[in-house]
Amino acid sequence: MTKIISVDDLSYQYPDADRPTLNHISFEINAGEWVAIVGHNGSGKSTLVRALDGLIDFKSGTVTVAGTKLSPESVWLVREHIGMVFQNPDNQFVGATVADDVAFGLENAGVPRPEMQKRVQEALEAVDMWQFAEREPSRLSGGQKQRVALAGIIAMNPSIIVLDEATSMLDPHGRQTVLSVLQHLRRSNQAPTILSITHDLSEAAQAQRLLVMDNGQLISEGTPRAIFSDEQLLESTGLDLPFSTKLSQQLAKQGLVTPKQYLTDDELEDWLWQSHLTM
């Protein structure tokens, strides 16, 4: 497997902070992987992904993205590889209309107009928002705005997509639509590497691997299943398991083994009432 992101001994302290926000962090991410970074507020996870994109000026440690070592000279090259979706749907909407916003990154890259029109349409179709192309952001829901933000990134075809708590301000339906766009994207030819920051563990459960952060340090990593069964770790970091996972664990103690992959509440419910027949 090729490494697409390598972080080596990264530390960073905000100018007015009394302790480092990132404290000697090292990890690697493989191309095509879906990794979630979990941790409570202030654990440094947002700062970490901003460092990957060169949005904060760290002094110690190295970040290598798609074979390019991040430096003031290479920062724009690195940003071409990474598409970021941020938390607040309103504060990242640059264009006056949906289509304008999706085109923003393409305009910056100097893509010729006919090519741009084609890519804007394709990206908006991929997130099922093409019929809203001429809408102003004030007439969209939060979930729709985040899908537009995703379209703006899909249009650029980056090898890495970073979601910085992109679903945390959305209602459950909006969150689900954004996540299903990502699932769909994973199966497409583009198949980007996804790095998502979240404190919603049901979202993290859909990743292949979790990195757990606490107090600026990377304290654990592993599959969602392994992390979720480490009760001590969860308690010390203050992470709350999704209800379906808790239920599965309790059922396992009673001797009923549920499927290995993560199930949402509804999926677990379906599985339970159907499995009754086969027992």
Added chain:
Amino acid sequence: MLEQLTLGRYIPGHSWLHRLDPRAKLVLACYFIVIAFLTTNWLTYVLMFAFIGGVIFLTGLSFSYFVRGIGPLIWLIVFTAILQLLFTPGGHIYWHWGILMITSTGIQTSTAVFLRFLLIITMATVLTLTTAPLAIADGVEALLRPLRVIHFPVAQTALMLSVALRFVPTLLDEAQTIMNAQRARGVEFNNGGLIKRLRAIVPLLIPLFVGAIGRADDLATAMESRGYQGATNRTRYRVLKWHNADTIAVVVILVLNVVLVVLRHM
């Protein structure tokens, strides 16, 4: 209260005027405003009002939109006209009291001021009613483009303008939320004298500014992460197209100008 603050009062539509190029509309509206000062005798006023009447008809919008557009300004026009009426000397004096007087010249100039203002404001209303704010921003950018020669940052200014317009509804929403939150804490926005009301604005403005600065910071980060490096080597998604209709509009206004000059001397 907040609805009145909304920039422009664009009413979406598909009339011939709606579809004109914003550059053409901006230039023609300005041109009309300039030639409105060429009016002298009643024939020229009839011509100009007939023209603006035709323009209103072409917008396909209800006349009440225009009345509402002019409404807030009518008192300003009336006030200006009254000042002209009372302070202009010359011609036959009908009435005077101290420095105030009503003269034949005064009646003429105040009527002229009133009618010209009415023409100008109606035309400006036509422009804002039929042109989306974004289209106006595009038009302004296109018209400013020659200033690049003197290193005026045209593209940055245009982006600033379009981002500002895009955030107007967002900030209005936020202002509404803050007002409700402050009302829940006992702040009264609509009661008391002027001083009391102005004071009530402070707990609205401070959180609004803090919020806006936070948004600006987020937006700057998002723009940077999407590769915005200033105006260098950018291409444009939105392009203005000059149609035959725009050329026709230009010809029409030039003809109006010529007829106006002829009528002036009749």
